[in-house]
Ligand SMILES: Nc1nc2c(ncn2[C@@H]2O[C@H](COP(=O)(O)OP(=O)(O)OP(=O)(O)O)[C@@H](O)[C@H]2O)c(=O)[nH]1
């Protein structure tokens with residue numbers, strides 16, 4: 442078991458949002474509030490601290506009520522740099538990573554990653570068809586190794602995972618929860634799905 446006090450939540454919102462017209466994806470309105478705020482739902486109350494990793498508009502992210510951290514190296518070097526920056530900033534032994542653009546993640550995500558980890562150092566969500574490398578539980582002690590990998594040019598998350606004791610956690614029963622939003626069209630489709638699933642009175 443990993444206790445709540447040993448966990449930090451990390452929302453990755455540091456991308457360029459090119460498929461969203463270059464807009465700051467985590468701040469796009471989704472169902473009436475910033476997309477990144479939906480990613481906080483499975484984390485709040487289940488971790489000791491939440492960090493939001495963002496490279497633009499830090500004050501807008503800070504308004505969500507959590508600590509905001511930028512990438513330690515600028516230049517939009519990809520999510521692995523966001524994970525590295527989060528591991529460096531975290532004060533706990535474990536970090537739960539989620540992306541800012543998956544507004545329907547399972548409520549019990551943290552518990553399932555913790556339970557599914559077994560004795561591995563990294564646990565990654567799997568939806569039955571594919572792995573979601575940015576939905577993961579990672580041991581903070583790997584931070585120095587990740588720093589060396591980045592310095593050596595590594596930018597591919599799954600290739601870094603593969604060099605460690607990692608495990609996929611089966612969440613096929615909740616595959617729809619991993620839907621993510623890359624384009625304005627994805628946004629419309631997912632907002633419509635949400636209205637169907639929980640119609641407002
Ligand atoms: N810190 C950080 N996070 C990133 C970076 N690139 C992507 N991410 C995050 O990784 C997750 C998945 O990335 P994408 O869906 O490709 O998002 P994106 O890169 O902003 O969008 P595109 O430019 O359309 O690829 C999102 O939560 C992004 O915020 C980066 O350079 N730095």
Ligand SMILES: [Mg+2]
Nearest residue numbers: 456457458459
């Ligand atoms: Mg991208």
